[in-house]
Amino acid sequence: MSESSELRRVLIVDDTPNIHDDFRKILVPETSSANSGINDLEAAMFGDAGEEHPELPHFELGHAYQGQEALQLVKDSLIADAPYQVAFVDMRMPPGWDGVETIRRLWEVDPRLQIVICTAYSDYSWKELTRSLGTSDSLIILKKPFDNIEVVQLAHALLRKWDLTRESEARVADLGATVERRTVQLQVAEERFSEAFNASPLPQCVQTLPEGRIIDVNHAYEEVMNMTREQAIGLTPETFTGMGNIEEWHKCLETLTRGESIEKVSELLDPSTQSIRHFRFFARRITIEDQPHSIWVFQEITSEVQLERQLRQSQKMEAIGQLAAGVAHDFNNVMTAVQGFTQISLERDDLAPDLRADLEQVLASGKRASALTRQLLLFSRKQVVQESILALGDILADLQPLLTKLVGSSFELKFDLPANLPAVRADQANVEQVVLNLVSNARDALGRSGRIDVAARIVEVDEATANAHAGAKPGDYICVDVTDDGPGIPPDVLPRIFDPFFTTKPVGEGTGLGLATSYGIARQHKGWLDVETAVGEGTTFSLFLPVAEIEDEPPPPDFPVTGIPSNSEELRGSERILIVEDDAVVAQLISCVLRRHGYDTTCVENGPDALKTWHDAGGFDLVFSDMVMPKGMSGTELAAELLEQRPELPIVLATGYSEALVQEAAPKELLERCTLMLKPYDIGKLLRRMRQLLDTSSE
Numbered sequence: 001m002s003e004s005s006e007l008r009r010v011l012i013v014d015d016t017p018n019i020h021d022d023f024r025k026i027l028v029p030e031t032s033s034a035n036s037g038i039n040d041l042e043a044a045m046f047g048d049a050g051e052e053h054p055e056l057p058h059f060e061l062g063h064a065y066q067g068q069e070a071l072q073l074v075k076d077s078l079i080a081d082a083p084y085q086v087a088f089v090d091m092r093m094p095p096g097w098d099g100v101e102t103i104r105r106l107w108e109v110d111p112r113l114q115i116v117i118c119t120a121y122s123d124y125s126w127k128e129l130t131r132s133l134g135t136s137d138s139l140i141i142l143k144k145p146f147d148n149i150e151v152v153q154l155a156h157a158l159l160r161k162w163d164l165t166r167e168s169e170a171r172v173a174d175l176g177a178t179v180e181r182r183t184v185q186l187q188v189a190e191e192r193f194s195e196a197f198n199a200s201p202l203p204q205c206v207q208t209l210p211e212g213r214i215i216d217v218n219h220a221y222e223e224v225m226n227m228t229r230e231q232a233i234g235l236t237p238e239t240f241t242g243m244g245n246i247e248e249w250h251k252c253l254e255t256l257t258r259g260e261s262i263e264k265v266s267e268l269l270d271p272s273t274q275s276i277r278h279f280r281f282f283a284r285r286i287t288i289e290d291q292p293h294s295i296w297v298f299q300e301i302t303s304e305v306q307l308e309r310q311l312r313q314s315q316k317m318e319a320i321g322q323l324a325a326g327v328a329h330d331f332n333n334v335m336t337a338v339q340g341f342t343q344i345s346l347e348r349d350d351l352a353p354d355l356r357a358d359l360e361q362v363l364a365s366g367k368r369a370s371a372l373t374r375q376l377l378l379f380s381r382k383q384v385v386q387e388s389i390l391a392l393g394d395i396l397a398d399l400q401p402l403l404t405k406l407v408g409s410s411f412e413l414k415f416d417l418p419a420n421l422p423a424v425r426a427d428q429a430n431v432e433q434v435v436l437n438l439v440s441n442a443r444d445a446l447g448r449s450g451r452i453d454v455a456a457r458i459v460e461v462d463e464a465t466a467n468a469h470a471g472a473k474p475g476d477y478i479c480v481d482v483t484d485d486g487p488g489i490p491p492d493v494l495p496r497i498f499d500p501f502f503t504t505k506p507v508g509e510g511t512g513l514g515l516a517t518s519y520g521i522a523r524q525h526k527g528w529l530d531v532e533t534a535v536g537e538g539t540t541f542s543l544f545l546p547v548a549e550i551e552d553e554p555p556p557p558d559f560p561v562t563g564i565p566s567n568s569e570e571l572r573g574s575e576r577i578l579i580v581e582d583d584a585v586v587a588q589l590i591s592c593v594l595r596r597h598g599y600d601t602t603c604v605e606n607g608p609d610a611l612k613t614w615h616d617a618g619g620f621d622l623v624f625s626d627m628v629m630p631k632g633m634s635g636t637e638l639a640a641e642l643l644e645q646r647p648e649l650p651i652v653l654a655t656g657y658s659e660a661l662v663q664e665a666a667p668k669e670l671l672e673r674c675t676l677m678l679k680p681y682d683i684g685k686l687l688r689r690m691r692q693l694l695d696t697s698s699e
Helices: 017-027 031-046 067-079 099-109 126-133 148-184 186-199 219-225 246-257 302-346 353-382 392-407 428-446 463-467 514-524 584-596 607-617 635-645 659-665 668-672 683-698
Strands: 007-013 058-064 086-090 114-119 139-143 204-208 214-217 262-270 275-288 291-300 388-390 411-416 424-426 450-461 475-484 528-534 538-546 576-580 600-604 622-626 651-655 675-678
Touching: 007 017, 007 067, 007 148, 017 058, 017 148, 058 067, 067 086, 067 099, 086 099, 086 148, 099 114, 099 126, 114 148, 126 139, 139 148, 148 262, 148 275, 148 291, 204 219, 214 219, 219 291, 246 262, 246 275, 246 291, 275 302, 302 353, 302 584, 302 683, 388 428, 392 411, 392 428, 392 450, 392 475, 411 428, 424 428, 424 538, 428 450, 428 475, 428 514, 428 538, 514 528, 514 538, 576 584, 576 607, 584 600, 584 683, 600 607, 607 622, 607 635, 622 635, 622 683, 635 651, 635 668, 651 683, 675 683
Parallel strands: 007 058, 007 086, 086 114, 114 139, 411 450, 576 600, 576 622, 622 651, 651 675
Antiparallel strands: 204 214, 204 291, 262 275, 275 291, 388 424, 450 475, 475 538, 528 538
C-alpha cells in the first residue's frame, strides 16, 4: 500500500452517538471531497489553489462509548500490533470514568497515544490537567463545537507526530542497543565504536548517571556547541554555561536513571554570542563498565523556531500597518491646514519679530510632526510601544471624525465622554488602534445598520478584580465601553473571540487579529479587555486602563524652520479652479492661497457635487481634488470621469496616504494623467506646480 493511501487508526471515545457520527463524516468522507477541502483551505490561506494534492491518508475509526470500553480496545490493538495513533476523548462520560481517568488509563498501556480532549465545558483548567496527568506534549484540548477543518488538521498533524515519535524512539533504541553491545566488547572494539561515534553528523554526548557528568562527545558536538572535547568532558548541569533550569535537567537524569527514554525541546544560551539556541534532545540509558550512563543525541531547531516567530510577527504587523496608514491620512489633513496657514501668515511683511519667531516654531513643529507620520508609514511593521501621559478624553474626542467615517452613514454612532477624565500612561497609537478595532468590530457585527455607543467612565477596581487579571493592580481605572445593539455573540463562539486568527467572518474578509491584538495591547498597558454579550441584545467590549501618576514630561526638541513659500508675481494667475475637498479647513486653506494669488476658486465637498458644479459652470481650467471623499465617489473616479469629457484637463490629486499606497489602489494609467500631491504639502510648491500645469495646458 502506498504512503498516500496508508490506513491510520483513530479512536473516538464519547458517550454521545451523534458525536461518533460527526467524526465519521469529518474523517471518513468521500475521497474527492477530502481533497477538495484541502485545496479550498490552501486557497483561503494563500490566495491561490496551487497544485492538486495527492490522495489523503485513510482513517480507520474505532468507537468507544465509555472509558472502560476504550481501554479494552487499546489493549486489543496493541496485541494485534495495530495500535491506535490518535484518540479524541470526551471529558464527561457518565456513569463511567471521566475524560481524565480515561486518559490516565490509556497512557498506562500506550504512552505514545496522542490524545485530544473534546469538551464544551471548563471542568478542568490546564494546570489541573497537568497536575493530574503530568506535563505532556501528547495532549491537546479541542473546544466543542469544533470546526471540521480543525479536526482534520489535528488528526493529520498528530498522526505525523506519532510517526516521528516512533521513528525517533526507534533511532534512539537502535543507537542505545548498539552502544550496549559495543560496551560489552569495549576492550576489543573501542576503536570501531569511537570511529562510528565521531563520524555521526548529529551531535552526541555520553554522561554519567545520575550526576550528568560528560565523559565523551563527538566531533559534531564540538562544532555545534562551540567547544573542544577537552572543554566539554567533566561538565555537569551546574557547570555547563547556559543550561537554564538546572532542576529540570536533573529531573531528566532521574528519568534516565530509572531506565526511561527522554525526548524534549529546550533552550540553551550560547556563551560566545549570548544568544538563545533551540534544540531537540533524544536520550536513553546505557551501561558502560557495569555503570549506568546516558547517551544524548542533539538536533538544533533554532532556524525553525525563528521562522515561526517571524511569520507571526509579519501577520501581526500587516494589520498594524493598515491601521497606521489610516491614522496618517487624517493626521496629514490636519497638518496640511496647520502648515499652510502658518506659511500664509509668515508671508506678511508687518509681523513683529517675536510673533514671526513664534510662527516659525509652529511651522517647524508641524514639519516635524509630518516627518513622524512618514516614519510611521515606513516602520509600522516594527512598531515599538512609546508610552506617555495621555488625556484619554481628548484622544477619544479627536477620533470622532475618523470613527464616523469608519462606520459610515448607515450606522448611528453616539459618544458619551465626560469632561476632565484623568490621564493614563499609554502609547497613543496603540490606544487609538484598540478603539478603532472595537468600533470596526461592532460595525461588522451589526450588518447593514444599527447603533454604536462609545462611552468613557472612571471605575475603582478592588483587589479581587485586579487579581483576576494578570499584571493589574487595585486602584482607579478609565473604562472605555464600545456597545452595539447587534445580534450578540453565541456562547460557543465567546470563549475563542480573543484567539489569534479566529474569525467568524467569511473567508478573505477578516484576519482574525483585531480582537487578539487589542487584547494584547490592553495587557501590555497593565489593563485588560472584557466583554459582556447576550444573544439578540448586543455586545459591550470594555477597555480598562489604569489612571496614571502624572509626571513632568520633557520638552520636545527643537526642529529647524525651512521653506517659507514665495509670493512671487510669476505664481499669480486668473484661471478658474475647482477645489474638491471634504475637510472644510483644508478647502479654506487652498482657496485662500489661490485667491491671494489672483485665481478664481469654487469649493465643493464631494464628487457628485463636483460633477454638478462642473456642468453648471461650463468647466474649469484646473481641478484640485482630495482622493478620499464621502458619497461613494473617490478622487480617482472623479478624475476619470472628467478626463473622459476633457482629456487635456489638468488635475491635481491630493492624499494623506503614502505614495506607495496610492499607486497600489489607483489605476496606473490614470495616475500618469494626473499630478499627485502628498499632504501636508508646501504652499510654494503647490503654487508652482499649478502654474506649470496651467501654462502647459494653454500651449
